Amino acid sequence: MDVGTANIHVAVKDGGIVVREPALVAYASGKEAAVAFGTEARQMLEQGVANVRVVQPLRSGCIADFGAAVTLLRHYLQKALGRRMLLGPLVLTAHPTQATPVARRALAQVLRAAGAGRVIAVQKSLAAAIGAGLAIDAPDTQMVIDIGAGVTDAAAISMGMITEGVTIPIGGQRFDEALLRGIKRQQDIRLTPAAAEEIKLHVGALDRSLAQQPPAGATNTGSFTYKADDVKAFGVQLDDVPAMLYNQALLLADELAWTVEELPAKVRAQVATTGAAVTGGGAQLRGLPELLSARTGVPCAMAVDPMACTMLGLQAVLNNLHALSLDGRRMTLANR
Ligand SMILES: Nc1ncnc2c1ncn2[C@@H]1O[C@H](COP(=O)(O)OP(=O)(O)OP(=O)(O)O)[C@@H](O)[C@H]1O
Ligand SMILES: [Mg+2]
Incomplete structure (x- = not known):
């Protein structure tokens, strides 16, 4: 469970x-x-x-x-x-x-x-690492970054053991809060957390060029159905949403970069080659794995079915x- x-x-x-x-x-x-x-x-x-x-x-x-x-x-x-x-x-x-x-x-x-x-x-x-398909008992260190709703759990793993692990209190719900605050400040519209999450899933990206709309009725998460009408009903201008998400993502990326910097030089060089599997619902935010790669120096890629890993x-x-x-x-x- x-x-x-x-x-x-x-x-x-x-x-x-x-x-x-x-x-x-x-x-x-x-x-x-x-x-x-x-x-x-x-x-x-x-x-x-x-x-x-x-x-x-x-x-x-x-x-x-x-x-x-x-x-x-x-x-x-x-x-x-x-x-x-x-x-x-x-x-x-x-x-x-x-x-x-x-x-x-x-x-x-x-x-x-x-x-x-x-x-x-x-x-x-x-x-999460096993679920993402990493061979956790390999001697070369690999990383897993699980971006859930409440926390981001990241670890360097080698020979079936976590050699360096952190739990960062930034997850999807922080992104929702960032939107809630940003939209309140800009447009004086007070959203519920559920509505803020809906807008996040609707925009779905850290960058405007990546923010294409999913097909109508597409399911964004296992449990939540996307409804464009609701977003329109809020009357929220969505143009600045990617930037708001990006600012929150930077905070997460910098925390992760710090974790990577703390690794011994040899291990750091290893993970720069082996890379990191990104799991959890947050992995699906378009542009996030790329941003994490750029900021941490560890190539990050979304796992298959990240929310189930x-x-x-x-x-x-x-x-x-x-x-x-x-x-x-x-x-x-x-x-x-
Ligand atoms: N396409 C998407 N883009 C951005 N965020 C998404 C997407 N799909 C899901 N999420 C976010 O992922 C989070 C849920 O992920 P997940 O189910 O992995 O979390 P969790 O396991 O319940 O939380 P935790 O592990 O932190 O306790 C929610 O915050 C949700 O908004
Ligand atoms: Mg989780």
Whole structure:
């Protein structure tokens, strides 16, 4: 189970990914019981349904609302496993690379409260790297940069181990906030975070020349359908949006460049050749991998199906648990 700030993925052993949903729970105002989850909760949020409170249980990649997180994960575990839930399933999950021990414990406690038996949590960068198809046990250092909604998790990986890892508190939601503020300042239009995200996905690029419109009705994310009419209805001038996104991207690129500079010279030279796989939803922002390449000196390329990489990596680990040596923080997969 990949429990992300914006999206939850669940895969079952030998069964593929069975859940890809927004990490949202909707409650009726003043009531304890949830009324909707995932896509349905997102629709309620977008439509501003009266008397409904929509909660995102994670912030910056970590559990922020314990109760809502338990409710959400129980719902999707049950959906994925049905009666097999009674057996107290083993759940493999991932935590941000630099998550504190308190945050890591909270994730395991939430999963157990949601019905999991044993919980194994690996570092997110390792899972994302495997999901992106990197041979993580190769001796030459490779990098993975996972740009999620809440955080960017980046790591240099060699021989199944993270040699340098950072969790930067800049993810897709920071880009949405940058738009929200920029548009308020320029045009005095106050957008909701959901509307700001919609505009980001609509423009979809750091550069005006890259900002072509996707075909009408195209799906931008696994869970979210693009609707041009809504963007028009806001009456927002979109011309300056790429520049606003670019400024936020620069902040992220400079943090990553700092991480790369901290690597030993020999390793830095290696990653300048081996490159970095960019995963997470943010990888799909057109022009971002190129900007990261230019600023870090590490050639960055978007992975295939970037939003599913963490889940695909966890699935590969789950299917190889027997062959896997989880020696401290080292992961070696014998039969991948
Ligand atoms: N085409 C796109 N262009 C730009 N951003 C995108 C695109 N598609 C998705 N995103 C952004 O990616 C983010 C979701 O990515 P992802 O599902 O990887 O995050 P997450 O795993 O839930 O979060 P985290 O790993 O930080 O906890 C959202 O902020 C979304 O707006
Ligand atoms: Mg993620």
